Amino acid sequence: MSAARKRLAELGLTLPAVTPPLAAYVPAVRSGSHVYVSGQLPMADGRLVAVGKVGAEVTPEQAKELAARCALGGLAAIDHLVGIDAVTRVVKVTGFVAVAPGFTAVPAVINGASELLGEVFGDAGRHARSAVGVAELPLGAPVEVELIVEVG
Known part of the structure; x- marks a missing residue:
């Protein structure tokens, strides 16, 4: 078991099924040594x-x-796409x-996303980040997160 999978298990987490795209895109793409x-x-x-x-229907803690x-x-x-390992x-x-x-x-x-990635990957989970407040998200979602990772 890889370190990431072991850490997920220690945290009591399992990877969910990949959500099928809601429009004309794919869940993830590899380009060179990066996955978007x-x-x-x-x-x-x-x-x-x-x-x-x-701040209205959803509390900051829930978000x-x-x-x-x-x-x-x-x-x-x-x-x-490539394996979490x-x-x-x-x-x-x-x-x-x-x-x-x-x-x-x-x-x-x-920070909910950032902290989870840090818990799973340790120092390799520390990342650059943008956090943006918006008026609306798809389907009325309160939060949306994108990732870019390097793979070996």
Whole structure:
């Protein structure tokens, strides 16, 4: 068992099934030594776990957990394409948060994804990041996360 898989097991996590694309794209693409993961919504069994704006219908704490779920979905897309064992470094995380007026704690929400990746990959999980508050996300999702990883 690879270090990443072992760490997921220690955390009590399993990779979910890859969510089928909702439009004209693929879940992940490899280009050279990088894998680019399409935006991941907080899905379970093909359905959104929550809808609404963070700071209104969704609490910041719930949104942080949803961001971690998005990152886990991204890892599933990577695993399906090249195998999670191939990941040598998490390069970049981009997180989008559907925010209620006045909600500005967007970075704290996306910490859910960043912290999960750090727990799974250790120092190789430390990454560059953008965290952006937006008016709307697909299907009314509160959070969306994209990943770029380096693979060996």
